[in-house]
Amino acid sequence: MSLRAELQALYADFVSRAPAHVAEAMSRSDLALSASGILDAALKAGDQAPDFLLPDARGGSGRLSRALASGPVVLSFYRGGWCPYCNLELRALQSALPDFTAAGATLMAVSPQKPDQSLTTVEKNGLAFPVLSDTGSRVARSFGIAFDLAEELRPIYTDFGQALPDRNGDDSWVLPIPATYVIDRDGVIAFAHVDVDYRNRLEPDTVIAILSALAGRKPA
Structure with a gap:
């Protein structure tokens, strides 16, 4: 099953079980984020990726x-x-890791959660690549993909046991738009997949094809 199919199945299950007020609040939040202009601010192909140093x-x-x-x-x-x-995305990336490595690429994942939370994520999903903690979302901001979670969603997340201050170790409710960047050796972004809908993720096969194209244009 493709990553897209897994994501769609997960969402269909959520919709079938979610209370109406939760689904409606999430829909309003999705529309507001889409209208916010954040995609215009996000780094794109051809931009220089800002360097960073983060704890894993x-x-x-x-x-x-x-x-x-x-x-x-x-x-x-x-x-x-x-x-x-x-x-689901992290496990799909782990499955594709041998192909990324064969293409000479390094895979890195970044979230705002604390390192101990990241370690739980690594162990739960059997991840063998660096999983980094962007506490305070400094790096996400530098890529233009950080946003404040809608006020009406905060009590809903808290009721689900997912209060972001507890997960991320600061007082903010900031999240990154899920995004995948393929960055060439010169630090220039070769490909950017940024989507305000967190249910959409880039297929690893697409990443593999991009890495193959990058390798093909390099001198022997």
Whole structure:
């Protein structure tokens, strides 16, 4: 089953079970975010990716420029390990990791959650790539993809046990738009997939094709 099919099945199950007021609040939030202009501010193909240094889930760190020294980077921004759509995407990326590695690329995932929360995500999904903690969403802001969760959704998230201040270790309710960037060795973004609908994610096969195209245009 493709990642898209898994995501659609998950959403269909949610819709079948969600109380009407929850579904309506989420729909209003989706429309407001789409109208906010955030996609215009997000970094795109051809932009220079800002460097960063972030702690990883296992006590180390990940720096973009360091990873780029050995090849392109696939950079995935996700909301957190509490998000079932994110977990589906992370597992799909893990399945594609051998193909990314064969293409000479490094895979890195970034969320605003605390390192201990990231470690839980790593262990739950069996992830073998760097999972980094962007506490305070500094890096997400530098990529133009950070936003404040709608006020009416905050009590709903809290009732679900997903209060973002508890997950992320600060007082904000900031999340990144889920986004996948393929960054070439010179730090220029070769491909950007940014979608205000968190239920939509980029298929790993598309990433593999982009990495193959990058490799094909390099001199032998």
